[in-house]
Amino acid sequence: MQNFIKTERLTPLKSPANERLKHFGEIYALFDAAKAGSQAERCVQCGDPYCAANGCPLKNYIPHWLKAIAENNPRNAFRLSNENSPFPEILGRICPQDRLCEGSCTLGVDGYGAISIGAIETAITESGFANGETIVYPKHHGGKRAAVIGSGPASLSAATFLVRGGIEVEIFEKESKPGGLLTFGIPGFKLDKAVVERRFELLQKAGVKIHLGVDVGVSASFDDITRQFHAVFVGVGARSSTKAKIEGEDTKGVFSAIDFLTATQKQLFGAPKDSSFDVRGKSVVVIGGGDTAMDCVRSSLRLGAEQATCVYRRSEKTMPGSKKEFVNAKEEGAEFLFNYAPSKVIAANGKLSGVEFVQTKLEDDGKRGKLALIKGSETVVKADRVIMALGFEHQAKSWLSGITLNDKGGIVADEFGRTLNPKVFAGGDTVRGASLVVKAAADGKAAALAMIAALRT
Numbered sequence: 293m294q295n296f297i298k299t300e301r302l303t304p305l306k307s308p309a310n311e312r313l314k315h316f317g318e319i320y321a322l323f324d325a326a327k328a329g330s331q332a333e334r335c336v337q338c339g340d341p342y343c344a345a346n347g348c349p350l351k352n353y354i355p356h357w358l359k360a361i362a363e364n365n366p367r368n369a370f371r372l373s374n375e376n377s378p379f380p381e382i383l384g385r386i387c388p389q390d391r392l393c394e395g396s397c398t399l400g401v402d403g404y405g406a407i408s409i410g411a412i413e414t415a416i417t418e419s420g421f422a423n424g425e426t427i428v429y430p431k432h433h434g435g436k437r438a439a440v441i442g443s444g445p446a447s448l449s450a451a452t453f454l455v456r457g458g459i460e461v462e463i464f465e466k467e468s469k470p471g472g473l474l475t476f477g478i479p480g481f482k483l484d485k486a487v488v489e490r491r492f493e494l495l496q497k498a499g500v501k502i503h504l505g506v507d508v509g510v511s512a513s514f515d516d517i518t519r520q521f522h523a524v525f526v527g528v529g530a531r532s533s534t535k536a537k538i539e540g541e542d543t544k545g546v547f548s549a550i551d552f553l554t555a556t557q558k559q560l561f562g563a564p565k566d567s568s569f570d571v572r573g574k575s576v577v578v579i580g581g582g583d584t585a586m587d588c589v590r591s592s593l594r595l596g597a598e599q600a601t602c603v604y605r606r607s608e609k610t611m612p613g614s615k616k617e618f619v620n621a622k623e624e625g626a627e628f629l630f631n632y633a634p635s636k637v638i639a640a641n642g643k644l645s646g647v648e649f650v651q652t653k654l655e656d657d658g659k660r661g662k663l664a665l666i667k668g669s670e671t672v673v674k675a676d677r678v679i680m681a682l683g684f685e686h687q688a689k690s691w692l693s694g695i696t697l698n699d700k701g702g703i704v705a706d707e708f709g710r711t712l713n714p715k716v717f718a719g720g721d722t723v724r725g726a727s728l729v730v731k732a733a734a735d736g737k738a739a740a741l742a743m744i745a746a747l748r749t
């Protein structure tokens with residue numbers, strides 16, 4: 293260990309941009325066992341590791357599995373990593389590590405380059421699966437049954453830890469495939485869909501029943517589910533797209549990021565092409581500056597858009613998303629316009645032709661800067677398609693009887709996912725509002741442990 297002076301930080305190899313644009317496959321190669329081991333050997337094994345305590349929302353035992361893989365004990369590394377995390381190979385791929393574990397790594401703070409925690413985490417579980425490792429679940433015991441509503445990362449995590457606690461689990465999901473935004477939101481170039489499917493297959497092998505196409509509140513009653521099971525976890529996400537509230541927003545050819553990304557993924561799964569989302573040969577303008585906006589410009593370019601321009605109302609420095617995804621988008625040919633806020637969608641006789649933007653400036657407020665519009669600075673950007681990537685809000689959940697919602701429509705739950713109904717727990721975006729996969733995973737885990745404790749009393 294402590295080889296950080298001899299060995300420099302490496303990140304996984306990335307395929308060239310012109311190659312990446314030909315498909316929706318992942319762009320990063322995996323570390324092999326030797327590379328994962330030599331990179332893990334850089335770890336200084338801090339006595340009080342900030343990466344785990346402050347950086348990782350799951351409080352993963354990072355130095356433990358780094359040590360195991362560095363000492364060429366891949367089985368131990370696999371077990372330690374999978375003990376605390378419901379799906380380390382997914383999180384290693386898609387966590388914004390620069391803001392989480394790697395952002396807290398002592399070596400990074402000291403200027404040596406943080407340990408490549410995410411890449412090592414993915415490699416440990418991927419090489420473990422490739423070498424025949426699996427997740428061992430106990431047989432059901434005690435006759436307790438839990439329902440899980442939704443199958444995104446919060447629910448996948450809750451189901452995983454419930455099964456491990458010997459609880460019988462049934463998942464109710466309204467879509468045709470499980471996974472929530474892991475399946476239908478995050479594009480395949482960031483997360484291969486087979487990786488998500490494998491986790492659900494493991495759960496099914498452990499006896500979990502997955503009911504697809506069940507829209508709770510429409511095709512199944514929440515009250516019936518609550519009566520039939522000893523406990524219920526609600527992980528239905530926050531899926532309502534934030535509107536720009538500008539003239540012309542409802543014009544044909546203007547759509548939300550999630551509708552576009554979901555339609556694209558469904559098409560990749562083999563659904564008939566939905567021509568309303570066709571961007572081939574078009575000038576696409578994506579409004580927003582977060583990771584979802586990057587996913588939209590990058591997907592548009594893969595689908596043959598002539599041009600994909602991301603317009604953000606703030607500066608490059610204040611973009612909310614991951615720097616890595618911004619760099620990837622630029623490499624792939626996306627264009628960027630900073631400090632422009634949309635003022636109206638331009639259309640004649642219902643035909644979309646562009647978006648009018650007003651230039652903005654950031655006035656110092658000691659924080660990210662207060663946004664001010666510059667009068668008379670209107671400019672029009674040509675667009676055949678406009679994708680709104682402005683964030684997400686809670687969708688209505690009128691079916692959720694007996695559960696308190698906050699003023700934004702999110703479920704009120706404590707840190708253990710407990711709602712005011714002692715049988716009902718909740719977590720992920722449906723409680724927090726739009727957030728991160730790892731936070732949803734941490735919520736699902738905390739709720740599952742609280743459910744197990746409640747069911748044992």
Ligand SMILES: Cc1cc2nc3c(=O)[nH]c(=O)nc-3n(C[C@H](O)[C@H](O)[C@H](O)COP(=O)(O)OP(=O)(O)OC[C@H]3O[C@@H](n4cnc5c(N)ncnc54)[C@H](O)[C@@H]3O)c2cc1C
Nearest residue numbers: 442444445446466472473508528529720721727728729732
């Ligand atoms: C385009 C995009 C890219 C993202 N990229 C990243 C990233 O790179 N890294 C990261 O950490 N985070 C990312 N996020 C955020 C992350 O995906 C979410 O924070 C996370 O998926 C939330 O998990 P969840 O389980 O709470 O909800 P969701 O993933 O939204 O899952 C909710 C599930 O509930 C189902 N459901 C809803 N209502 C019902 C009902 N009535 N009955 C039955 N089922 C129902 C839905 O169909 C869905 O399957 C991204 C988000 C988007 C939109």
Ligand code: SF4
Nearest residue numbers: 348383387392393410
């Ligand atoms: S789960 Fe995310 S934050 Fe935690 S160690 Fe893995 S990559 Fe880092």
